[in-house]
Amino acid sequence: MLGQRLAEQFSAVYSQACDDLEVDLWVNRLLDAARLKSHQALAESHVNHWDETDVALITYGDSVLSDGFKPLESLHYFLNRYLRHSISWVHILPFHPWTSDDGFSVLDYSSVNEALGDWPDITRLGVDYRLMADLVLNHCSSRSVWFENFRQGVEPGKDYFFTADIDFDISEVVRPRTSALLQQIETAQGPQSVWCTFSHDQVDFDFTNPAVLLEFVKIIRQLLDAGVRVFRLDAVAFLWKESGSSCINLPQTHGIIRLLRTVIESAQADAIVITETNIPNAENLSYFGNGNEAHGIYNFSLPPLLVHGLLEGTSRHLSHWLTAMPPAQDGTVYFNFIASHDGIGLRPAEGILASDDVAALINAVEARGGVISSREAEQGRQRPYELNISLFDLLTTDSDGELDHWGFERFICAHAIMLGLEGIPAFYIHSLLATGNDIDKMQNSAHNRAINRHQWQLETLSAALEDRHSPQYRALHTLKALIARRKQQAAFHPNATQFTLRLGEALLGFWRQSPNRQQSIFCLHNMTNTPQILSLAALNLITTDSWYDLISEESVSTDQAQIQFKPYQSYWLTNV
Secondary structure, eight states, X not given: OHHHHHHHHHHHHHTTTOOXXXXXXXXXXXHHHHTOOTTSOOOOSSOOOOOTTOOEEEEOTTSEEOTTSOHHHXXXXXXXXXXXXXXXXXXXOOOSOBSSGGGTSBSOTTSOOTXXXXXXXHHHHHHHSEEEEEEEOSEEXXXXXXXXXXXXXXXXXXXXXXXXXXXXXXTTOOXXXXXXXXXXXXXXXXXXXXXXXXXXXXXXXXXXXXXXXXXXXXXXXXXXXXXEEXXXXXXXXXXXXXXXXXXXXXXXXHHHHHHHHHHHHHHOTTOEEEEOOOSOHHHHHGGGTTTTSOSEEEOTTHHHHHHHHHHHTOOHHHHHHHHHOOOOOTTOEEEEESOOSSOXXXXXXXXXXXXXXXXXXXXXXXXXXXXXXXEEOGGGOEEEXXXXXXXXXXXXXXXXXXXXXXXXXXXXXXXXXXXXXXXXXXXXXXXXXXXXXXXXXXXXHTOGGGGGOOXXXXXXXXXXXXXXXXXXXXXXXXXXXXXXXXXXXXXXXXXXXXXXXXXXXXXXXXXXXXXXXXXXXXXXXXXSSSOEEEEGGGTTOOTTSOEEETTTTEEEOTTXXXXXXXXXXXXXXXXX
């Protein structure tokens, strides 16, 4: 029963702070906040709440603007006009009132930023699409009511934020920023050293206090009522702090994720939890738990490995990584992306790309107008953390920043690879729209990530999408055609079998097989800017089947000795 499960999960995290009676009291509070019953049955496990028709879009609520309309209205109009039949999930990045970090320093979780719209605008999006929203649960704004209450020593908030005394050992802390970790704050109780993983405007919650957990269960209930069905747990790896530890990926963090998943799927059977953990691959995989933590994890190693492979003309690292990746069991899924509102993280490439490979990637980004963000590692050392650049500019220009002859084909190849891989593909809106570096926005904001957070005027964008010669038209129509073909293939189910082929460094290949084993698709990609030839004998095509390339719509005979690839060309060879 649900109550018993929550008591077990709560005790696993808070046993040192709560006795049995207190555990029961807290569990009843959690159940009441989520409007759940202690005696209700647990949600069915290992159920796939997705299939091959699911494609996600990542966007800010104000990525598309139009005079006279609320940004969420303009965005909704754009989605329905241009992408209604292409995408099924829409991730609206933080839409609450905020003070910094483009929404990730939340001022008030109970309302929608009035500069974007209101709760009915959010709900209407959730009617047309499976709506994904951020649960920014590691930190909130230093100007929030909760933090002001912390300063004053009043409820709610006086004990919601993590502070470190002089004996707390922070020498091993790992975090993605170089600013001072601790911020001295004057409070009614005297000066306090407040923990700030990301910035001094983003103050970390203290999840050792169960009242903080309870607040987030209330927030989850409100988001569910508004139509949210996919929860992105932002920066969740940093949730729990212990003296002398790295303060990342601690067991209590995993325990809280298990509890939140139980609450969410008990309140809404088809709701999904996805963890956002921009960390090395093995650590990222741990957030699946035993199929009882995240339903989905961001596949963070894919962007740096794929971009590196295409820029260097080699499948070696990408193929090696794919070979070693475990299949996601039923009820879990990879969330595949190659661009997002953030930059391309380098930590997920640790242990996969050598230092020379990372240096080459950094040089390529800087040559194409991008910038590099750093992080603080162990013992206070600084290391490159993130590549900030538009994916379109990164893949379509050369080392002099000029348009590359094969750049557009390279850009499309990257997305063809993503669309074919095991998992749910997610497109950043600015990749679909071939948006370039927004240098002015980056310089005006003094924020590296702003380079890839352009805001389109709907009228300007619509005109570009009607111009057959514009990069926006070419990118959107080419990618929509690939998406349409993908959505019709059972072998592209997010949990369908995947096997990596060994075709040499110039080519990347992997085989997908539908759950009923009737359809096979060989996904074949030229990673180079030169023509390549592949012997069909390397694929062992079943000779009694008829083979067809889904992309070119041409038949491939098993009597052929070989197939030829143009630079960056992709094949999706299917037997049905």
